[in-house]
Amino acid sequence: MLYVLSEALLYCCYAILTGVSILALLPDNKKPRYHISDNTLTWVLLGIVLLSLVQVIKIIVFYKEILGYDIPYLLFTVLSDYKIGNAWFTTVITAMVMLLFLGLKPNSKAIKYKWKAIPILTLILLIAFGYASHSASLYGWSGFAAHTTHFVSAMVWIGVLFVVGWFTVELKNWSPFLKWFSPMAIVCVSLNIIAGLLLMSRLSPYYVSSWITSFGQAMLIKHLLIVPIIALALINTFLLRKESNKTLSWMRAESIVIIILLVVTAFMGQQEPPHGDLTTILDDGPPLPWFTYISGFDVSRGEDMEIIPNVASLCLAAAGIIAILGGLLWSWKKKMAIWSVSAALFFVICGYLALMFSIA
Secondary structure, X not given: OHHHHHHHHHXXXXXXXXXXXXXXXXXXXXXXXXXXXXXXXXXXXXXXXXXXXXXXXXXXXXHHHHHOOOHHHHHHHXXXXXXXXXXXXXXHHHHHHHHXXXXXOOOOXXXXXXXXXXXXXXXXXXXXXXXXXXXXXXXXXXXXXXHHHHHHHHHHHHHHHHHHXXXXXXXXXXXXXXXXXXXXHHHHHHHHHHHHHHHHHHHOOOOOHHHHOHHHHHHHHHXXXXXXXXXXXXXXXXXXXXXXHHHHHHHHHHHHHHHHHHHHHHHHHOOOOOOOOHHHHHHOOOOOHHHHHXXXXXXXXXXXXXXXXXXXXXXXXXXXXXXXXXXXXXXXXXXXOHHHHHHHHHHHHHHHHHHHHHEO
């Protein structure tokens, strides 16, 4: 649980830093007025350094328990020979340079370069994260490119959403903001989905059969969460074009669902992806008990699973669709954005059960 929470918090830190970097590149008349102090960004940077170190420590602890080597030797080996160690070292150096810019005094000659350098340094941090990914280790440059594209596109979109949703102090220039943010969000989501599908085809090619594992279950829930997130994004884009306080509440509701998705993603990052068919997956261990209990599928048959809808699954799917459409529209009409989070979670539960009951 510690590793999951640390990685989820790491995603949030990256998102905030990326959002600030993107917004800093734009003129004031193209964005709402927000405020994040340099002290806050300093803590965000320290969070990135320390939270990414947790993953390095995880590897060191693992090899310490398996091989019994000394901690100093393992630390030197991981930092020098492993991609995750190289990436963390790069993260530390980059963060130190960024802290120098954040610590500049207003009368410093270098202050004019501050918000030109920080976005570039932020990109380096994002690339370093992609370099340390499981996909990059398994599939080389193609895995690195796919994971980095997936991660950067997500952080750009989510980051701007987080910063505007939670740190805005004066809601103005909303229409000019949407004119660039909406197309950028569409591009980022599209790239995220394409890169995600590419990663999924590599990491877990037998999608339905992977549901018997923790990784597969988390991946399914993650995909279900994407639906209400996109629905909330459409409301923010097309139904809330006027400057209003309820606009921020809807962005915050969307960000809450995104945070849940980041926690699920962090959980996936701590699991071993199932690379083979059902028989190969079962060779690595038995199916999850709750999968067998909910789906009723007999894995001993050794046949790859299929989705065949039935009455129960169709009713659950219909309930989920009604919940997401009716719940979001009702929340929007009543100006109670927080209820949209409940509608989103109910959709995920219904969609999950519908798919579990459809397995044959």
